[in-house]
Amino acid sequence: MSLTRAKSxxxxxxxxxxFDLVLVPDAPMASALNRRLDHPHFGPFxxxxxxxxxxxxxxxxxxxxxxELIRTTDxxxxxxxxxxxNILQCWEYQGTADAVLDYEQFATAATRTAVDCIADMDTTSRRLTEYSIDAETSVAVVGFxxxxxxxxxxxxxxYETVDPFTEEPFDQPPFRIFDxxxxxxxxxxxxxxEENADDVAVVLDAASQYSSLVESAFEAAGVPYYGGPGFADDARHRAFLQLLRTAHAGRETRVGDVRPLLTQLGMAIDIEHDEKRLSDLDRPEVDWLLDFRDEIPSSxxxxxxxxxxxxxxxxxxAFRDELATLGLLDVTVTEPAVDRLEFYLQSYEVPxxxxxxxxxxxDAKSAAHVDRAVVFYxxxxxxxxxxxxxxxxxxxDQEFERNIRQFQRLLQxxxxxxxxxxxxxxxxxxTPCLYFEELFDEEFDRFSDLDSLQHTRVSRPTQDGFDREPLDVPPEEATALSQSSLNTYVNSPRDYFFSRLVDNPDKEYFREGNLFHDFAEFYVSHLDVVTTDTLDEVADVMLExxxxxxxxxxxxxxxxxYRIGLRTIVEFLEANPPQGDGLATSDSGWGENFFAEYYDRPIDASHTERWxxxxxLGVKGKIDLVHxxxxxxxxxxxxxxxxxxxxKHSAFDPPSDRPNFQALLYLAHQRTEHPDEQLQFTFFHFLETLDDVVTGDGSLDDCLTTVTYHPVSYEEYIASPAVFTELQEDAANDCNKTFSKSTYEVYQAVLDAHEFPDASxxxxLVDSEFGEAxxxxxxxxxxxxxxxxxxxxxxxxxxxRIRDRNYFAGDVDAFEQFVRERLSELNGRRAGDERFPVQGLGGDPxxxxxxxxxxxxxGGSR
Structure with a gap:
């Protein structure tokens, strides 16, 4: 089967x-035929x-x-x-107002009440039921x-029927595919x-994103249009309804939930506040809204x-008039009343x-005829x-056939x-419209399986008609990457790109983490100010x-x-105070510290928050503590x-699905300060023992994860006497027993005679030649x-396990080269050599x- 050609x-x-009278299924077709009348005609044609x-x-x-029913019934x-x-739909398909009562499951008391009311109303359906065309009138029916x-x-x-279709197939144009x-x-x-707008129609699914996109684009370009947003889509109406909703939403309403309303009310609130409760936002811009919320129960x-x-x-x-029509103007704005109003606006299209x-x-689901020369679908x-x-x-089945015939006419x-x-x-x-499955003989899953043309995005001139000359300004090159930027870039360069452009709201866990970090920094500098007796006060301040x-x-x-986290930090720093002179940098410190301001004390320690x-190397970052x-x-x-x-997650050939290069990046920098020394990077998870502390049992060691950098190759390291001693004392029981009865010379001889394999x-490794030897x-x-x-x-x-839990000289050397390659690649993309792809080094992000x-x-890669 294929599309059947519709008659013009x-x-x-x-x-x-x-004919004296021509009946058609939709009003646009009637208007089009009436515009072609070439002789005087009495009455409707x-x-x-x-x-x-x-x-x-x-x-x-x-x-x-x-x-009428909400006005006259209960x-x-x-x-x-x-x-x-149900009544009107059944009336449409069965021809009588009370036909719905023939169906037992629908013949309720409410339906009977509604039938009695509607049957007496002067509706179009009632007039249709009572109307008949004079037998002497010659009648043609198009699309019976x-x-x-x-x-x-x-x-x-x-009467005569006129088929709106011919017997010929319709030579449809190709599908034009865009990204x-x-x-x-x-x-x-x-x-x-603006000049040719009256010759153009755009057919779309009114519920799709195309509707708002097209309307916004036409408004911005000054192109007139009609048939667009309805009563409930008016920005003022939406905002007023959301205002009423917000008034009843309670204290948990977040700023982000009502941002469209705030915009409509002219209340400019930075996006960083989106995750905060509206009721706790100490900003004068929202005072009116909070006052309105307090007053609404009696309004x-x-x-x-x-x-x-x-x-x-x-x-x-218009909205005020509709409220009057609904009998709501003098009703108190209770939550049930707002529910009813919202239900009404969602259910009915107000003219x-x-x-x-x-x-x-x-709308693609409305009339099938569009009388315009150029039609975009x-x-x-x-x-x-x-x-x-x-x-x-x-x-x-009959309804499906009616819809598919309408669809065929619409496309032509x-x-x-x-x-x-x-x-x-x-x-x-x-997925293409399901009607195509009935209309096309070939099998397909997507538009590219059909007759189609691929299009790349076109570049439009500006609205004022002038092309902009490109500015000859070289892009600023990135000279260093932070660990978070590198993690993001490796996972998805496109995400990294947007992270430089898009502001994101402040998050609860960001705020908590920053406060804990500020406390730790402050505590190192002022051991005398914060004691175990004052930690409860600090926790209260954090909660606030x-x-x-x-x-x-x-x-x-x-x-x-907060209390347990703070005490764990204090316990660790008391037991393990920073050693040495810390780290002096050209830009010591890192911005403001909440507790330094709270206690009005400066931060002057050279061990904390070192930038x-x-x-x-092309790296940068902030070290919480130079221990x-x-x-x-x-x-x-x-x-x-x-x-x-x-x-594992700092691997880069190939990268992990959760790339995290923090430890490796910081150790690479620290190696430049202490090139031939063993270095350590420790993660202090100060909330790890939260549950244990609550039950009276917790250990600082359970909070610490340390990775070590050895300034030699892995092969050199495992050949050392220190590792042999580990095999004698710190490994599993049989290993300790075996190697305690042997000597370092025996172990070294095996390493000298056989190459250690690069086993995954x-x-x-056990099955390798080295393992057997x-x-x-x-x-x-x-x-x-x-x-x-x-x-x-x-x-x-x-x-x-030593290989999997430590870094060695070759690892850091390779990482430094990896960073150089990423910086070169990044700067090429910043210069416009290519787009920032969605896929990272490991494929889909x-x-x-x-x-x-x-x-x-x-799934996109472009």
Whole structure:
């Protein structure tokens, strides 16, 4: 099967012009035929059955029936809407007002009440039921299959049907595939101007993102259009409804939840406050909103809308009129009343006055005829598929056929048709409208499987008509990367790119972490100010600072967490005070310290919060604590990671799915200060023992994870007497027993005679030539015992653990080269050599660690 060619309006007019009356399924087709009348005609010529019977513009009778019922009956609003929908729909398909009562599950008391009321109303459906066309009138019906049973009831016994389709196939244009909705909208804007707007139509799914994108683009470009946003979409109306919602939302409402409302009210609040509770935001900009919330329980809707108009300096007469129609103006703004209002606006389309000029925006699920020369079809995806009503009075097969015929006609409007689509969205194929499965013989899953053309995004000139000359300004080169920037860049360069452009809100865990860090820095400098007796005061101060981010029920739990975290930090620093002279840098210190301001004491320690920028290596960062010249320490409020995990996730060939180069990057810098010394980097997870401390059992050692840098190669290190001693004393039992009965010379001889393999895991190492040689040599030296063979396996696994939990000279050398390559690559992309790709070095990014998720299409690589 393929698309059947629809007859042109001119062709349909030629077939119908001899008739007195032409009935058509939709009003746009009637208007198009009437515009082609070439002779005087008494009375209506082309018209829909509803317009013919009502002798007036068609009205949304479901809304009118709803309004009448809530005015004259005691039925609830949702109950009323449900009954009205069923009655009118059944009436449409079965032809009588009380037909719904023939279905037992719908013949409720509420439905009977609604039927009695609606049957007496002057509705279009009632006029259709009572109307009949004079038998002497010659009648043609275009698209008889598209008419419902109620619409057909007006027909005389004698009439002619006109098929709107020919027997020829329609030679449809190709699908034009673009990489984003924005690119599709750009194509439309390239064609449409203020001068030709009356010749263009855009067909789209009104519920899709294309609707708002096209409307915004036309408004920005000064292109007139109509058929766009409805009553409930008006920004003023949405804002007023959200204002009422916010007034009843309680203390847990976050700033980010009401940001659109704040914008509409002219209250400029920085994005950093989005995660905070609105009620705890100490900003004068929101005082009016907080006062409004306090006053709303005793206010009427009329008073609320007066206050809204005063603060926004706007008028909302249409909304006020609708509130009056609903009988809500003098009603108190309770939460149930707001619920009813919101339900009404979501359920019914309130009529609005429109100027019928400019580009016609047509909903793909409404009329099938668009009388414009140029028609753009946007999306054509599964959102275009209409859902047949799931009611017993609806023949779903017949309804599907009616919809698919309408769809075929819709696709053929205009002289020139342009099908603008996406092939993928969010990394997944876009499913074409399901009607295509019935219309096309070939199998397909996406638009690129069909007759299609790929398009790249076009570059549009500016709105003033002038092309901008590029500025000859060289991009600023990055000279150093922080560990967080490097982590982000390796995971997804696109995410790194957006992290430089997009501001993100302050987070609860950021604030907590910063306060703990500030306390640790302050404590090192002022041991005499903060004592174990004053830690409760410090915890209270922290809670006060973080409180705007918290739910009320979390306060006591957080206070306990803060007290234990602070005491753990104090306990560690008392037992392990910093050693040596610390680290002096050209820019010592790191900004402000909350507790330094709170206690009005300066920070002058050279051990804490040391900033470095090593442009020779291309790295920079902030060291929480220089514990000694060869030991750096970083405070962590998150869960503890093992040394194995730290080393694993700092791998870069290939990178981990959770890249984290902090320890490796800081040790690389520290190596430049102490090039031939063993160095350590310790993560102090000061909340790790939280549960244990609560139960009276906790150890500082459980909070610490240390990775060590050895200034030699791995092979050199494991050949040292110190490692042999580990095998005698610190390894597993059989290993200790075996190697205690041997000598370092035996162990060294095996290492000298056999190359240590680059095994990926311990099992591979055990099965290697080196593993066999070590076992044979120890068996010969100690004896052919089971514990000796097992002890050699344990020794090999111990050697592998050393590799997996430490850094060696070659690791840091390779990392320094890795950073140089990333900087060169990054600066090339900053210069415009290529786009920042979504995929990182390891392929698709780990989206759990992507900060700017809304800016990135999952699965995309461009």
């Amino acid at each position: 309006i001119d062709s349909l007019y030629e077939e119908c012009k001899a 082309a018209i829909t059955p509803r317009r013919l019977a009502a002798r007036r513009r068609e009205e949304a009778e479901d809304r009118l029936a709803f309004l 039925l609830g609003w949702k109950e009323t809407a449900y009954a009205v929908g 299959e598209q008419l419902t049973e109620l619409e057909r009831s007006v027909l005389p016994s004698d 984003s909705p924005a690119a599709i909208v750009d194509v439309v804007l390239d064609t449409v101007t 009427t809707f009329a008073e609320a809308i007066d206050a809204y108009e005063a603060v926004t300096d706007t008028t909302t007469d 609005v006055e429109r100027e019928n000029e400019g580009v016609l925006l047509a 946007l999306g054509l995806d599964e959102g275009w598929t209409q859902s047949s009503p799931r009611r017993p009075w609806v023949d779903r 409007n205009g002289v020139d048709q342009y099908y603008l689509v996406q092939d993928t969205a969010g990394g997944s194929p876009v 600072e973080v409180d705007p981010f918290l739910r009320g029920v979390d306060r006591e739990v957080r206070l306990t967490k 470095f920028e090593n442009t020779d 000694s010249p060869t030991r750096l320490l970083d405070y962590k409020s998150g869960s503890k990671k093992s040394a194995y995990s730290v080393v 895991d311990s099992d591979e 070590l076992t044979d040599r120890l068996v010969a030296d100690v004896g052919d015992y089971k514990y000796v063979k097992n002890g050699c396996k344990q020794a090999l696994r111990h050697l592998r 780990n989206y759990r660690y992507v900060d700017n998720r809304d800016c990135i299409l999952e």
